[in-house]
Amino acid sequence: MGLMTFLRNRAGYILVFAIGFAIVAFLVGDAINVGKPFWAANQKTVGSVDGKDISIDEFGPKVDQNLNQFKQQYGGSANAQMTAMAVDQAWNAELAGVLLNKEYERLGLTVSDDELYDLLQGQNPSPLIKQYFSNPQTGQVDRVTLMNFLKSKEPQAVSQSNLLQQEIKNQSLQQKYSNLIRNSVYVTSLEATDEYNNRNKLANFKYVSLDYSSIPDASVKPTDADYSDYYDQNKARFNNPQETRSFDYVTFSISPTAADSLAVKNQVDKIAANFKVAPNDSLFAAINSDVKIPYTYLSKGKLDPAIDSAVFALPAGSFYGPKLTGSSYKLVKVIDTRFSPDSVKASHILIDPAKVGGEDKAVKLADSLKGLILKGSSFAELAKNYSVDGSKDKGGDLGTFGRGAMVPEFESAAFNGKTGDIKVVKSQFGYHVIKIEKQIGSSKVAKLAYVEKTLAASSKTQAAAYKAASNFLNDVKGKDFSKYAKEKGLTVSVADKIAPTQGFAPGLDNPRKLIQDAYAGDKGDVLPEIYTMTNAYVIAHVTDIRPKGTLPLEAVKKEIEPMVRNAVKAKMLKEKFDKAGKADLNQIASKVGRPVNPVQNIVFANPIIPGVAQENKLVGSVFGSQPGKVSAPVEGERGVYMFSVDGFSNPAPIANMFKQKESMMLSLGQRSLGAAFQALQDNATIKDNRVKFY
Incomplete structure (x- = not known):
């Protein structure tokens, strides 16, 4: 079970690394080479590199992995720009995989079995082995866990081991290729002197x-x-x-009108009156709020800055709002305030009712474990034997966390108890036996019932804007787009030189479908759809197509x-x-x-x-x-x-010619890696149909 837990905890990292690493040092620019129109390409082919087709079935999961990585890194949900970044990263990895592997084969670069063995188990293992198998306490590679992983015959372990070993080979080959390129760079004394004079004369x-x-x-x-x-x-x-397209567009606003704003304000005033006397604050907030805030204690700084300070200055029982900030009204009921730890260090044992025979048995097991711990049994040993959570390998240790890091039930128990408490709570994941190891700091927190109502356009306003856009789309066909728009009193905006996978366009917050259609159309086409942005409907017209290569006069x-x-x-x-x-x-x-x-x-x-x-x-x-x-x-x-x-x-003569050359060679060596990969791209046959899929 320990090995499988290890795999579950690290499988995502290994997969992401195997898919996304792909020699980042070389990826200095896109190799977008738009070939034949996408509608003529194979319906499952994202592109090809020197005749090797890239299927959407293989490419899509790699994009998803990258996207999940970006969401974890930057927070929030995916948007058009983040998706474009994920697609580009996956595409660059495909280019690197094909082009560099061909170079390795041409140059005779390999990783022998003995080299691989040393990289896996030797005294100076691969950085990947150090990353995934180091003991966090000692910083040394955990040899026992590593050997169990490599020797396991379980299908999941075998698959992950193969992926990891392949990526270690790739990393070693990359280093060898990098060394070859760097060692090919040479700086003469004359070049060094010229560079020195250019910067000092x-x-x-x-x-x-x-x-x-x-x-x-x-x-x-x-x-x-x-x-x-x-x-x-x-x-x-x-x-x-790379091929680019340009288009003009006009927008039809779906922002709320004065009448819409008044209607929303009247609705909010009614909600406020009912909220003040609601018998069940949490239920009322859940039903009426457009934005869901957990019904739990919050620390200062979690709310909109425009209302945060005001709310946290109020005593329990106070009501705040309606307050219009940004594009929404906020109403807040202060249920309770107290001083609470800023963070908590805790351990837990997670029991899954489905794995112990149901809710009753899970409750009994949790209570039994609590009793054993209170009598002096080792929490860490019990966690290793009974917990189904990945933290079991660390004795249930969850480290130190602040508010908002755990599910509400767990957070409430950890922050409302005191150091040394053993608590049993139920959450969506099962039953937790929690040990509060340490509580750190103290600051004011507030339990709030929160309602937020967005100031949005009414359905009537949206329908009127859509009708105006539809009429324009029907009437503009066969006419001069810009001239007709100006006759109708509309502002014509320009999106110039838009790349096929670009995740943004000037003035447009959700442009991907529009860009896809622009690449399916011809110069002069009015695009066939009404495109929906956050606050507007958009009609667009393709004004220019610039193919890859030297542009004519x-x-x-x-x-x-x-x-x-x-x-x-x-x-x-x-x-x-x-x-x-x-x-x-x-x-x-x-x-x-x-x-x-x-x-x-x-x-x-x-x-x-x-x-x-x-x-x-x-x-x-x-x-x-x-x-x-x-x-x-x-x-x-x-x-x-x-x-x-x-x-x-004239400057003084160079004091240390060797150091001058070394500095120049370092800079040239770094640039040469990118130049080498760019040369491989320039000499490859690359067809890019990503715009068909993303």
Whole structure:
């Protein structure tokens, strides 16, 4: 039984680790490669990597595992963004599993039986063995538990052992591959010296600038040749790493109207009057509240901050509210107040009536165990023999916990008793024999009956909004979406460059279905549904589809218009500088009507001009110039510059070349791991149909 309890307690962790680990260090970016339209793909295929199909039957449980992990980590229920994170993590794990395993095979990387044995049972075991099998008291690996786990023939144990051993192999292979990549990185003395100088050599110079803003945009009309020149010179900027879609949308509010607010307020006033005289406070709250707060003692800080302090200042018997905070009314009846421990350390023995022959036998067993403990029997030994809870392996020890960590019945017994008490209570899990080991701290707590009523739109308001959305959807088909929306007095919002698995979109709190339909549609389509958000109905229209790869000029023409206009302005400003001559910077400044600006102590590695902007071309030109000479005009981010270098301050020679190289190699080694994995993705055939399923 001990081994099975161990497995039950750790099975989730082992599964999550085996599914989700997948070489996190390498996952520096998505490899989304949207292939053929999802409706043409196999109905169960989430995607494929180099011909290996990924089935939703295998992929879905991995997403669920990740999602459960995120919910535990961040708290609350799953939302669209959390789901998108879980899907991305599972997808990246699939990419890593296929691509890296192919690399291991190509390079001949393996883990021998002797290596695996050492990683499982040797003097320096795998970090996973240390994580799952260490004794919490000593910090050392519990060899007995480990060997029982590895030698067990029970099906569940065998399955978990196989998963764990495979993940230990994966981790070892990852380390070997990482070492190969890192050891391939080398830094020469020349590279080290350049890096050192780039960060320490100082430049002092003066410049004169003509800003692009000095020429009105309206006076500049870029030609097709101007667009082509800019596009050709900057083609690398237009590589689209993944397919994206853009859409416009309009919203039809379903927020409560003034009439709705008044109706809710009248309802709340009636509830308040009845609440004050209700004979059963907990039942009344359970029936009437939209938000369920446990009918138990709460510590300060658990309620809405707007009412928390006020409620905890009231004596027992007081009534508070109705108070409107956020989007709901709160009503609170203070049943009792007292001072109570902040936390409790306790142990328990859990008895499952179904396993001992029913309720009567469970009660008798619990009372018998309580009697034995009061007579001096070891609580820890009785817990190991009789408890069905995972804490039995630790003698029933539950550690230290605060309010809200346990079910109400258990919490009440633990916090309302005193140190040394042995109590028997029933909860949804069975019968607990509880030993209160220690109570820590003391603060005021209050037992509250709590009612919260949400200020929501009426069904009439929702129906009117839905009808308006429906009419718009029917009427806009075949028309200019944006123009027709404006005619109807609606605001057109834009969601630009939305990725297929994205869990959010500007202004939309639940966009996944809309995004899925956008990827099923064509450019210009009005999407077929009315999409429901928290406070609005939404109608959307696909405005742009950007495929993966280098985008054509027409796809980016509107986007690059400001840069092209500045390029045209740059030519005009250069001509102005050319007419001013190159003899002296002060004379040039006088002729163009601009001041000479001095700049001190600029380094190449940080090309920011104080009070101006980051000007890479200008600073790069400065460090490539001779002192005392007036430069040719340099086209920058904010304008066109001419400069003259006053001088450079060279740093002292490198004191420790080895340390300089070591620092650079560490940084390069870390980047090289990501670069290597990205290269594997770039050279793989990846088809991603996740948008079909999530």
